[in-house]
Amino acid sequence: MGLDERKFLILQAIIDDYITTAMPVGSRTISRKAGVGFSPATIRNEMSDLEELGYLAQPHTSAGRVPSYKAYRLYVDKLLKAGQLTGEERQKIAQHMQTRSRQVETVIRRAARVLSDATKYTSVVVAPHIGSLRIRHVQIVPVSSGTAMLIIVTSAGIVKDAVINIPEGLSADHLYGISRMLTERLAGQPIESVRQIFAEIIRDMGNERKLLAETMQVIEENIAAVDDRDVYVGGSANLLNYPEYSDVDKAKNFLAVLESRDTLRRVMGDGGDMEITIRIGPENGVPELSDCSVLTASYRMGDQSTGTLGIIGPTRMNYSRVVTVLGFMGRAISQLLSDNK
Amino acid sequence: MGLDERKFLILQAIIDDYITTAMPVGSRTISRKAGVGFSPATIRNEMSDLEELGYLAQPHTSAGRVPSYKAYRLYVDKLLKAGQLTGEERQKIAQHMQTRSRQVETVIRRAARVLSDATKYTSVVVAPHIGSLRIRHVQIVPVSSGTAMLIIVTSAGIVKDAVINIPEGLSADHLYGISRMLTERLAGQPIESVRQIFAEIIRDMGNERKLLAETMQVIEENIAAVDDRDVYVGGSANLLNYPEYSDVDKAKNFLAVLESRDTLRRVMGDGGDMEITIRIGPENGVPELSDCSVLTASYRMGDQSTGTLGIIGPTRMNYSRVVTVLGFMGRAISQLLSDNK
DNA sequence: TGTTAGCACTCATTGAAGGAGAGTGCTAAC
DNA sequence: GTTAGCACTCTCCTTCAATGAGTGCTAACA
Numbered sequence: 001m002g003l004d005e006r007k008f009l010i011l012q013a014i015i016d017d018y019i020t021t022a023m024p025v026g027s028r029t030i031s032r033k034a035g036v037g038f039s040p041a042t043i044r045n046e047m048s049d050l051e052e053l054g055y056l057a058q059p060h061t062s063a064g065r066v067p068s069y070k071a072y073r074l075y076v077d078k079l080l081k082a083g084q085l086t087g088e089e090r091q092k093i094a095q096h097m098q099t100r101s102r103q104v105e106t107v108i109r110r111a112a113r114v115l116s117d118a119t120k121y122t123s124v125v126v127a128p129h130i131g132s133l134r135i136r137h138v139q140i141v142p143v144s145s146g147t148a149m150l151i152i153v154t155s156a157g158i159v160k161d162a163v164i165n166i167p168e169g170l171s172a173d174h175l176y177g178i179s180r181m182l183t184e185r186l187a188g189q190p191i192e193s194v195r196q197i198f199a200e201i202i203r204d205m206g207n208e209r210k211l212l213a214e215t216m217q218v219i220e221e222n223i224a225a226v227d228d229r230d231v232y233v234g235g236s237a238n239l240l241n242y243p244e245y246s247d248v249d250k251a252k253n254f255l256a257v258l259e260s261r262d263t264l265r266r267v268m269g270d271g272g273d274m275e276i277t278i279r280i281g282p283e284n285g286v287p288e289l290s291d292c293s294v295l296t297a298s299y300r301m302g303d304q305s306t307g308t309l310g311i312i313g314p315t316r317m318n319y320s321r322v323v324t325v326l327g328f329m330g331r332a333i334s335q336l337l338s339d340n341k
Numbered sequence: 342m343g344l345d346e347r348k349f350l351i352l353q354a355i356i357d358d359y360i361t362t363a364m365p366v367g368s369r370t371i372s373r374k375a376g377v378g379f380s381p382a383t384i385r386n387e388m389s390d391l392e393e394l395g396y397l398a399q400p401h402t403s404a405g406r407v408p409s410y411k412a413y414r415l416y417v418d419k420l421l422k423a424g425q426l427t428g429e430e431r432q433k434i435a436q437h438m439q440t441r442s443r444q445v446e447t448v449i450r451r452a453a454r455v456l457s458d459a460t461k462y463t464s465v466v467v468a469p470h471i472g473s474l475r476i477r478h479v480q481i482v483p484v485s486s487g488t489a490m491l492i493i494v495t496s497a498g499i500v501k502d503a504v505i506n507i508p509e510g511l512s513a514d515h516l517y518g519i520s521r522m523l524t525e526r527l528a529g530q531p532i533e534s535v536r537q538i539f540a541e542i543i544r545d546m547g548n549e550r551k552l553l554a555e556t557m558q559v560i561e562e563n564i565a566a567v568d569d570r571d572v573y574v575g576g577s578a579n580l581l582n583y584p585e586y587s588d589v590d591k592a593k594n595f596l597a598v599l600e601s602r603d604t605l606r607r608v609m610g611d612g613g614d615m616e617i618t619i620r621i622g623p624e625n626g627v628p629e630l631s632d633c634s635v636l637t638a639s640y641r642m643g644d645q646s647t648g649t650l651g652i653i654g655p656t657r658m659n660y661s662r663v664v665t666v667l668g669f670m671g672r673a674i675s676q677l678l679s680d681n682k
Numbered sequence: 683t684g685t686t687a688g689c690a691c692t693c694a695t696t697g698a699a700g701g702a703g704a705g706t707g708c709t710a711a712c
Numbered sequence: 713g714t715t716a717g718c719a720c721t722c723t724c725c726t727t728c729a730a731t732g733a734g735t736g737c738t739a740a741c742a
Binding site: 063 | 704707
């Protein structure tokens with residue numbers, strides 16, 4: 001028993017209906033729809049078949065049918081067609097993305113909000129990331145006597161800062177010199193070789209040993225935290241709009257996941273290339289999100305760095321709409337973060 | 342009709358009970374409590390008086406009484422005594438705050454989580470802030486041909502970064518020189534006078550006019566965003582533990598507030614000095630939070646910068662517990678962010 | 683005069699009972 | 713192969729009465 005055209009049609013109708021209503025769909029409802037010329041009884045037979053094939057499920061005997069993950073997968077693979085935003089909508093998004101500041105953080109944060117507003121789901125945007133991270137610049141800035149702030153700029157344009165102790169009596173000029181030296185030696189080097197270079201530096205000049213030891217440590221921490229890209233969430237309250245989260249425990253679970261940056265980074269994955277990735281239900285690999293779908297796209301910043309943007313919502317989400325918005329937003333962010341003003 | 346000792350006692354008993362149960366409190370319940378030697382009838386009379394005085398309210402005729410804002414205010418002002426954390430608890434907090442990294446962001450983020458875990462409410466921590474912000478350091482780092490990253494370090498140790506366009510063909514050395522010049526001219530200057538100094542710089546050297554114009558603009562944006570301290574929220578899911586948020590609309594409202602960094606900064610206020618500030622219900626000035634209480638304390642980073650940490654929860658929160666935890670955490674954060682390692 | 687026991691009354695909450703309605707599966711007719 | 717008809721299932725909503733927590737008032741008590 002395969003999936004003939006009629007089954008396809010009916011399955012699509014069921015999914016479409018379920019996406020908007022979140023209620024089990026009955027045969028009568030489908031029969032009444034335009035484009036379907038069959039009686040409820042016929043539909044029932046087909047639905048029965050579809051259930052046996054694993055595309056539909058029945059919450060209880062006398063209820064309508066609900067699509068399964070398998071159905072959504074089919075829907076997304078075969079039936080989904082990316083739409084087009086209306087001119088009005090593009091304009092609205094562009095307007096909301098407009099910001100005088102070009103701070104990376106501002107742009108990304110704003111993007112998260114716009115994404116969640118436009119889709120009514122929860123959005124997640126991960127800051128730019130690059131495959132082989134290199135150090136671009138190192139700077140030590142005095143904060144108070146005995147403490148300084150270490151700033152490391154990576155090739156992805158990510159800035160890391162940390163408080164470090166410095167020996168008393170080091171002048172600002174002195175720190176400036178050290179910063180310059182460190183930058184000279186470290187710039188362009190991949191993170192992996194930092195440790196070795198440091199060993200060399202320390203061998204060459206034993207003078208500021210104490211300072212260097214701590215700088216070293218902080219840099220090493222940043223190596224460990226190389227995957228520690230910032231994550232911004234938008235529209236966390238949106239989930240409460242959907243009946244599947246009227247169960248308090250589910251909602252709590254979801255919110256807890258949104259607070260775990262590690263989990264978010266994991267579920268958002270790499271973004272890959274510009275293509276849009278769709279993970280339905282358990283496919284996203286995070287048990288707490290097993291009845292959610294995660295859609296991700298990527299954006300570029302400059303030549304090498306890429307970041308990920310995505311939407312998390314119920315499996316019965318409006319895939320077509322989300323795919324459209326994600327694609328558009330990916331391009332919009334890339335443009336804002338790259339040089340073509 | 343004033344508040345004699347017995348009324349005090351009864352009011353306290355009612356509040357204590359309501360804080361733990363969230364249910365209207367009846368006269369029998371109070372009568373049964375240890376330390377209260379009166380019959381329900383007597384309590385009823387007193388409760389009736391307390392209601393007339395505005396300390397209690399009745400959801401409906403045949404229900405018990407519920408404390409009003411006025412009652413909480415009295416409770417906090419007169420009856421609240423700060424507790425002491427158990428040794429075990431201190432240890433647990435210290436352990437959770439422990440982090441190899443001394444990145445300001447890491448410490449603060451962790452603090453937000455620990456705070457919400459320890460209190461079971463929602464926590465907010467605002468990054469350090471200083472009264473008169475000064476520029477400490479300016480650095481321009483090339484990112485790709487045509488773009489660079491502008492980094493500004495302020496006296497509060499806050500780092501701001503932004504993508505800027507630069508004229509093609511500017512070498513890294515050239516940028517280094519410009520950065521150094523800018524730092525020399527701007528370091529130690531209050532934000533207010535940046536604009537004027539820039540005018541001077543531009544007059545002095547017309548060569549990199551284009552670059553400077555944009556740098557100028559970005560710095561000006563950062564002036565506008567001087568109050569744009571980072572805000573970290575912990576335990577946003579905690580609110581769902583409390584029956585007052587089983588109403589979906591209320592929960593949604595609350596979550597929306599948590600996403601508005603501006604509102605959070607406003608409601609968190611200045612933190613003031615080390616003292617703990619308690620704002621009950623409408624006192625916090627944010628209409629969406631008019632049935633929440635906001636407790637804030639402050640922490641110090643280095644000599645001048647101060648930040649705010651706080652708890653947002655239902656008005657019937659466990660004030661004593663929260664005050665204790667906030668005090669302890671304020672000191673803990675200060676210690677971690679200051680130089681005494 | 684303050685305190686308490688007693689009592690009638692109020693009102694939210696709970697659970698059972700009984701439709702109403704949406705949906706199904708099956709059978710038989712077209 | 714398709715459809716009409718029908719008996720059946722099961723959830724959901726409404727109604728209704730019982731329950732019980734709580735109140736206010738009155739009268740008795742110390």
